Amino acid sequence: MVKGGRQLPPTSAEAEAVEQVRKQVDRLCWTGILLGLAFTMTNVQSFAANGAAAWSLPWLAAWLLDPMVSLVLLAILRAEQVTAQYGIRTRGWVRGAKWFTLAATYVMNTWEAYAAGSADMVVLHSVPPLVVFVAAEAVTDLRDKLSEAVRTAFTNAGATGPDMDSEPGRDRSLEAKRRTSFDEYLSRAREAWKPDVTVTPAWIREVTGCSRGLSSRLATSLSAEVSGDEQ
Structure with a gap:
């Protein structure tokens, strides 16, 4: 791979490719989570409004319920991503809050479908919150493992690649760390x-x-x- 007019060793090129994949996976997972939560918003609003007249105060207040739950969930997921990078485990309250917000979203989103006894509507309204649930569990681990893959590829690049010390602009201390x-x-x-x-x-x-x-x-x-x- 050629970058900036110089030839990168194969392992370094692989590391950059993995880094690009890591960014794409992170963005796609978060986009899916946001779209899933957006899909559930109208169903949760309908559940909370409970037949209230459109534009009445209860009807307007019902729109606040889903964002309230979703914002807490997103905050927890983002915090878990950061703490996982440092090898810090969160306590039971954090995981409990995440599972509670996910469960609350699912129940409110599917309640009317279950009450109506409509199997196809249950499936329809179950898929988005379940996708959010699975992605929420996977996104932190995926990001952590892909970040580790990038570091491993860079380490291998320093250990097995050609001598790059003579190239201008190279951080020699970083290269030395990669060779360890x-x-x-x-x-x-x-x-x-x-x-x-x-x-x-x-x-x-x-x-x-x-x-x-x-x-x-x-x-x-x-x-x-x-x-x-x-x-």
Whole structure:
């Protein structure tokens, strides 16, 4: 691949291709989630209005219910994306809030269809909230794994690609970091570990300078070693 008048090593080109895919997947998932929530809005409004006259105060207030639930859900999903990048697990209240908002959206969207006993309407109104539910569970993990794939490809590019130090504009310190292998990072972490230290991805990054995606794998490997030694 040629970029900026220079030939990139194959692994570096692969890393850029994976990065483009990661961005596309992220945008497509979020677009699907937003469209699904937009589809459910009218059904939720109809459920909340409960036959109120059009443009009456109860009818207008009913339009606020779906955005209220959807905005909370979107805020939780976005926060989960960020925390997942740093290897931070959210607590039960966060997942409970996400599942509650998803369940509330589904129930309000399909209530009238179930009450009418119409199977085709149940299916029709079930698909959008279920798509939102599945995408909400998948989008964070997909983004995290694709980001890790990008970092891995860049690491391989530094380890197996040609010597790029002579090229103008290259960040040599970054190239040096990319050439560091998994075992070398693990060795650094092993040397820095002490019995009173809790092994976490954040601690791994602090003592080794590795990427966020690699720190989770390193933390898992070192924790397994430490647990084995203590036993």
